[in-house]
Amino acid sequence: MIEAHGLTKDYGDKRAVDSLSFRVEPGIVTGFLGPNGSGKSTTMRLILGLDAPTSGDVTVNGKPYREHRAPLAEVGALLEARSVHTGRSAYNHLLALAQTHGIPRSRVDEVIDLVGLHDVARKRAGQFSLGMGQRLGIASALIGDPQTVMLDEPVNGLDPEGIHWMRNLLRGLAGEGRTVFVSSHLMSEMALTADHLIVVGRGRLIADTSTEAFLQQASGNIVRVRCPQSTELRELLIGRGATVETIAPGLLRAHGLTAEQVGDIAAAHRLSLHELTPEQASLEDAFMNITRDEIEFKTLSTNPQWSAG
Amino acid sequence: MVGWMTGIAVEQRRVVLSEWTKLRSVRSTRWSLLIAVSATVGIAALACAVVSHHYPQMDAHDRADFHPLDVTFAGVQLAQLAIGVLGVLVITAEYSTGMIRSSLTAVPKRLPVLWAKAAVYGLVTLALMIPATLAAFFLGQALLAPHHIDIGFTHSGVARAVVGAALYLTAVGLFGLGLGAIVRNTAGGIAAFAAIMFVLPPLMNVLPASWNNAVSPYLPLAAGEAIMSITPGGQLSPWVGLGLFGAYTAAALGIAALLLVRRDT
Numbered sequence: 001m002i003e004a005h006g007l008t009k010d011y012g013d014k015r016a017v018d019s020l021s022f023r024v025e026p027g028i029v030t031g032f033l034g035p036n037g038s039g040k041s042t043t044m045r046l047i048l049g050l051d052a053p054t055s056g057d058v059t060v061n062g063k064p065y066r067e068h069r070a071p072l073a074e075v076g077a078l079l080e081a082r083s084v085h086t087g088r089s090a091y092n093h094l095l096a097l098a099q100t101h102g103i104p105r106s107r108v109d110e111v112i113d114l115v116g117l118h119d120v121a122r123k124r125a126g127q128f129s130l131g132m133g134q135r136l137g138i139a140s141a142l143i144g145d146p147q148t149v150m151l152d153e154p155v156n157g158l159d160p161e162g163i164h165w166m167r168n169l170l171r172g173l174a175g176e177g178r179t180v181f182v183s184s185h186l187m188s189e190m191a192l193t194a195d196h197l198i199v200v201g202r203g204r205l206i207a208d209t210s211t212e213a214f215l216q217q218a219s220g221n222i223v224r225v226r227c228p229q230s231t232e233l234r235e236l237l238i239g240r241g242a243t244v245e246t247i248a249p250g251l252l253r254a255h256g257l258t259a260e261q262v263g264d265i266a267a268a269h270r271l272s273l274h275e276l277t278p279e280q281a282s283l284e285d286a287f288m289n290i291t292r293d294e295i296e297f298k299t300l301s302t303n304p305q306w307s308a309g
Numbered sequence: 310m311v312g313w314m315t316g317i318a319v320e321q322r323r324v325v326l327s328e329w330t331k332l333r334s335v336r337s338t339r340w341s342l343l344i345a346v347s348a349t350v351g352i353a354a355l356a357c358a359v360v361s362h363h364y365p366q367m368d369a370h371d372r373a374d375f376h377p378l379d380v381t382f383a384g385v386q387l388a389q390l391a392i393g394v395l396g397v398l399v400i401t402a403e404y405s406t407g408m409i410r411s412s413l414t415a416v417p418k419r420l421p422v423l424w425a426k427a428a429v430y431g432l433v434t435l436a437l438m439i440p441a442t443l444a445a446f447f448l449g450q451a452l453l454a455p456h457h458i459d460i461g462f463t464h465s466g467v468a469r470a471v472v473g474a475a476l477y478l479t480a481v482g483l484f485g486l487g488l489g490a491i492v493r494n495t496a497g498g499i500a501a502f503a504a505i506m507f508v509l510p511p512l513m514n515v516l517p518a519s520w521n522n523a524v525s526p527y528l529p530l531a532a533g534e535a536i537m538s539i540t541p542g543g544q545l546s547p548w549v550g551l552g553l554f555g556a557y558t559a560a561a562l563g564i565a566a567l568l569l570v571r572r573d574t
Contacts, residue, residue: 049417050410051573066417069318083410085335085402092334093411099327100415101317140411145314 001026001179002047002148006056009042009203016042018203019056024181026147029174031194031211032183033287039203040183041080044152048077060148070101072144078137080152080183086126090117090136093125097143111139130157138169148179155189167193187287191215199287223254223262226275233271240265253279321421328425332399332433341395342433345388345478346441352384353445357452364456377460378470381449382537385474388441389481392434393506396485397498399430404493409574419569423490427483427562434482438475446471466539469547473536477551480533480558481506487561491568506530526550529557 002024009017017039024030034040045051047058049066057064060074068074084093094108112121115135120128125136134154141149151170155163170193174180184190190197190211197214199207207214227233230250237244242262243255254262259278266273332338357380367375400423403409416422446462453459462468488505489498510528513521525531526545535550544550 045574048414050413068417071319071417072415073314073317077414079410081410082407083414085331085406085408087335087337087402087406088331088408089334092330096327096330096334097411097415099330100319100324102320102323103317104313107313144317 001062002058002060002150002181004043004047004056004058007043007046007053007058008055009039009046009051010054016203017046017053020200020203020205021056022198022205022208024148024179024198025196026179027174027177028195029170029180029182029193031190031197032181032200033187033190033194033197034183034185034200034206036185038185038200040185040200041152042203043200044077044079044150044183047150048075070144072097072101072103073146074144075148075150076141076144076146077149078134078141078151078154080156082133083140084125084133084136087124089122090125090128090139091121093136094139094143097140101144103143107143107145111142114142115139131159131162134158134162134166138166146178148181149173150181152183153185154182155184155186163189221256221258222279223257223259224275224277224279225252225254225262225266225273226250227252227266227271227273229271232269233266236265236269236271237262250274319416319418319421321424324416324421324425325428327415328422328429332429335402337398337402338395341391341398342437344391345395345434346437348387348391349384349438349441349478350444350448352387353381353449354452356380356383357449361452361456361458364458375458376540377450377453377458378467378537378539380453381446381471382442382474384445385442385478385537388438389478389506390503392438392478392482393485393502394499396430396482396487397489397502398495399426399486400489401493401495401498405495413574420566423562423566423569427486430486431479431483435475435479438478439472442471442474442478464539466547470537470539473547473551477533477536477554480551480554484529484554484558484561487558487563487565490565491561527553529554532557 004020004022007017007020008015020039020043032040032043042051046053047060047065049064060068065071065075088096091108091112094111095105098105098108112118115138117132117135117139120132125133128136134157138151138154141151154170155166158166170180170182174195182193194211197207197209197211198205199214207217209217224247225233228250230246230252234244234246234252237252237254237257240257240261242257245253245255247253259276263273263276360375360380364372403412412422413419450459450461460467462471485498485502488501489495492498492501506529510525510530513525513528516524522543526535526543531544532550533554535544536547538544538547545553
């Protein structure tokens, strides 16, 4: 469990993270979604205490990360930036991390096998491909068998096989009851892996909701409807506040109403429907729309608290 | 929860073991320490062999200038450079590779990492340099012995100078470590180390002679090397000098510690 309260971080006069409050629950995969530069990596560094917040605080399993006796057993982290000495072998890298906590060598071998690095464990990490580097990062994150796993853009640069492996790993970890917190700037990736989403833009919280609800909201309720009496239906739908496009004779696309609402309207007027399909807007487009709104909202705002930030 | 998880916790002695693993598992360590040991012993042997060979032809003036202990420590000059630079690297390589993020995530209280690095690097340097300076001394004196220009280990101050040279080299390594931890950048750390140790002393020559003479003995290099001298000169007394160098080292590590807990990573 990760809990942030009013978490804020300034670098010089630039505010990277702006009064973020959220909670990451165990047992599910929580996606941390936002465009590049929206403060996701900074938030993760604040969680680990690598950077100190300007104000606010964040706890992991009830305590600030640095106050845990065995931090690696609380949170295992894969940061986006490289965090391995290129001249040291994967085995020695993991051993050095394990030794700080008194974690036995057998666990080092275990995580090496788990991520499939057995054959290259004695090779210097500097010779690793991007995918092998990510696997070593995952092994480092899992070395203390942590309750919470936090991964920053884990699929970045991975090949399809690696992405598939990563998704299964995340689901497996959540299935074991762990807290899984994973960031991405790709809505489509999050739609596939995350159960819950924390969405940020320019360091501010935009949404904290289930992935399903977010997708529905993001898609903006577009319904494709095929109806022989399309002219009549079109008038009715417009009368209920929808925007309606006529795609072809007898085929409409209604914006602003759910499929249920469209179906009920048709039934109430005894119109027959030959098709009723809720459409999902392109996820990336929808995500861009939502984050753009947030940014515009910010620039329009005259709230002195923000103009000062 | 698995069996091995009971009792896992960050402890200073465990962080020391981790730092030992880190130090021994990169190539730069082996190379720098190999250079330091072979310079200390090899250059001493070479210098003594050359002097021994030329001694019959040396004039009275040169013979008067000659001191058997000085030639023994000829290699220390190069060794201190290798050890100081490795001291800088031990910490700055963590910043340049990003390893520091892993280190401080594993040990978020941070200070145990700095103390462990200092302890491990200090002990390793000392463990290698005591035999190296002893070997340099006995090998060098054996080469000088045919002309009876050698000096005995039991001669007043000799044992102190030989063991002191190893202590001094260890302190040099820790001084480099402290500077590296302050600067957090390899090139900057090495530049700071070289500037303070080797550039500052000749710069003092621009000062009026009385100022130069008053200030120079207190500079790090002169203060530290006082431990290796058994002839009175312009320098501080041996233990005062080494103590002053130790104070500079402690100051560098102290500033590094303050910055380490305050700065973002």
